[in-house]
Each structure stands twice: as structure tokens, then as C-alpha cells.
Amino acid sequence: MSLRSDVFLIDYELVESGREQPYLSKPKFRRASRGMIMTYVAVESLLERSWQLKELISEQRLGVVVGTSQGELEITKNFLTTLVKSETARPILFQNSLHNAVLGFLSIEFGIKGASMTVSNGSYSGEDAVATALDFLRADWCDACIAIGWDTKVNSFEKVWAALDPENVKRGEGAGALLLVNQSGLNRLSARSPITRVVEVETGGKIAKSTGQYIDYYDSNGIASFSRLLEVTPHACEIQIGKPNGSSRFVLGPI
Numbered sequence: 437m438s439l440r441s442d443v444f445l446i447d448y449e450l451v452e453s454g455r456e457q458p459y460l461s462k463p464k465f466r467r468a469s470r471g472m473i474m475t476y477v478a479v480e481s482l483l484e485r486s487w488q489l490k491e492l493i494s495e496q497r498l499g500v501v502v503g504t505s506q507g508e509l510e511i512t513k514n515f516l517t518t519l520v521k522s523e524t525a526r527p528i529l530f531q532n533s534l535h536n537a538v539l540g541f542l543s544i545e546f547g548i549k550g551a552s553m554t555v556s557n558g559s560y561s562g563e564d565a566v567a568t569a570l571d572f573l574r575a576d577w578c579d580a581c582i583a584i585g586w587d588t589k590v591n592s593f594e595k596v597w598a599a600l601d602p603e604n605v606k607r608g609e610g611a612g613a614l615l616l617v618n619q620s621g622l623n624r625l626s627a628r629s630p631i632t633r634v635v636e637v638e639t640g641g642k643i644a645k646s647t648g649q650y651i652d653y654y655d656s657n658g659i660a661s662f663s664r665l666l667e668v669t670p671h672a673c674e675i676q677i678g679k680p681n682g683s684s685r686f687v688l689g690p691i
Contacts, residue, residue: 441574444622444630444691446615448663449481453589453609469511469532471611472541475502475586478613479542482582486615489580490547492624499550499578502539503565503585503659505558508532510590538586551577560639561585562612562658563677563684567637569616579621585659586611602680612659631670633689640682662686 456473459465465473479500483489489498515529531537536554543552551572555564562585569583589609597607616634617625661677669675675686 442619443570443573443634444617445632445634446580446617446622446625446628446630447482447485448612448614448631448659448666449478450660450663451475451478451481451611451613455610467528467532468541469508469537469588471504471508471510471538471586471588472532474588474611475538475542475584475613476545478584478586478611479546479582482613482615483546486625486628488625488627489615493579493621495547495549497550497579497621498548499569499572499581500539500542500548500552501565501568501572501581501583502536502542502552502554503561503563503568503583504535504538504554504556505561505587507535507556508537509593510588511537513590513592542584548582551581557639559679559681560658560684561587562660562662563637563639563686566614566616566634566659566662566686567639569614570634570637573616573618573621576618576620579624580615580617583614583616583659584611585613608660610660612663614659614663630691631666633691634686635689636685636687638685638687640684658684 451474455477456470459473511529512533515533518529519525539552539554553568555561555568557564565583565585569581572578572581587609589607658677662675665675673688677684
């Protein structure tokens with residue numbers, strides 16, 4: 437018997453660096469950043485597989501939460517470099533450098549009008565995006581919510597990251613997206629069977645072995661790490677991800 441507060445994972449999508457390349461030459465994306473394109477590909481893939489969603493759940497009942505540890509750092513660098521060299525502030529670069537630019541881009545492109553938010557919390561930004569999506573769904577602010585984690589690497593900043601990060605840190609680049617629904621959303625999407633039930637997302641825990649699944653791995657996108665591990669252990673009751681300053685934990689439950 438499902439409770440009103442239950443949240444189910446319907447689908448997930450991983451977009452590794454490079455998958456955005458075919459989109460760069462398309463007129464629609466000429467002014468889009470790589471972060472915008474990678475997250476677009478992730479959401480597009482989810483919605484193509486869950487084609488019922490846009491028909492059965494209204495635009496006002498579909499939410500989206502974007503998590504990023506550094507935002508459009510690459511675009512910000514390009515904006516400031518252009519400003520210094522040419523003394524010209526390019527409006528499109530400034531617009532795309534805003535921290536919620538990716539969220540705005542996705543909302544416009546996919547007609548999402550439900551609850552939305554951009555969150556940032558360092559290496560836990562992807563996890564915070566999922567936790568916020570759970571809150572939206574449990575508060576009945578939406579019936580379905582897409583939680584996204586993304587980041588891009590800026591090669592010219594590699595030496596800075598190397599000086600700041602522990603030796604075992606691997607900074608990832610790409611996007612990960614989860615399609616989550618509450619009981620109302622699940623009833624509407626009757627043709628899709630959920631993968632698992634998402635009970636809780638915890639961050640900042642100590643790195644310690646547990647009875648669940650554990651991997652000592654760091655990625656700037658916690659959603660990507662979660663998705664990779666879910667592919668290997670689809671029936672896990674817990675997925676724990678090692679971080680430079682602790683760990684995050686996804687608590688899962690039976691359908």
C-alpha cells in the first residue's frame with residue numbers, strides 16, 4: 437500500500453561529455469552553452485521514453501530542479517575575457533552566465549511551468565537537487581519532477597582545482613537526470629513501471645562501510661554517480677557515494 441508521500445523513480449539518463457557535439461551546429465542551439473545542451477539532451481531522452489508524461493500531466497504539474505556545483509563558470513570566463521579584451525559586454529554571454537540560465541532554458545524549451553529551482557552545494561549539488569524534488573513532490577506542488585545534476589570542466593582552471601582538491605578527486609563533466617513522480621503521477625503514468633522507490637537523500641555523512649552498496653568515488657555530479665551505480669545494482673536498498681569531505685546516501689525502498 438503506497439503512502440501519499442511515496443516518491444518513485446521512473447527513469448534516468450546520463451549524458452557524458454561529447455554527446456552534446458551533434459547539437460552544437462543546429463540553429464536552435466547556436467546561442468546555448470554546453471551545459472544547456474547536455475541537460476537538454478538528458479531531459480529530451482527522458483521525455484521521449486515517457487511520451488505519456490506531457491499528455492497526462494499538465495505543464496503546471498511538471499517540476500524541475502537543477503543542481504550544479506559551479507554553474508556557468510565557462511561562460512562567465514568567456515564574458516569577462518571578452519569584456520577585458522574588447523571593452524564590450526556581450527549580452528548573450530552575460531545572459532547565459534546567470535546561475536539559473538540552464539533552468540530557464542530547459543523550462544522554455546520543454547514548456548515546464550511547475551515548481552522549479554536551481555540549487556548549489558558544492559559536491560553535493562546533485563543530491564540536493566534530488567532532495568528538493570522529493571520535497572516538491574511530497575508537498576504536492578507537482579506530480580512529476582525532473583532532478584538534474586550537471587557541471588562542465590574549464591581547462592584553464594585545472595591548476596586551480598588541482599591546488600584546491602584532494603589528490604583522489606575526479607571532477608566529472610556531463611549531466612544526469614532523474615524522472616521522479618509521486619503517487620498521483622504514478623497513477624497517471626500507468627504504462628510505466630517504476631524502477632525503485634526513493635525514500636531519502638542524505639548528505640555530509642562520514643565515509644564508512646555500510647550494509648548497503650558503497651563506492652569510494654567522487655564526481656561533481658552526484659546524480660551521475662547514483663545512475664551509474666543503479667545500473668550495476670538495480671535492486672539496492674542503499675547507494676552511498678564517497679566525497680572529498682564525507683559521503684552522500686540514497687535510501688531506496690521496494691515498490
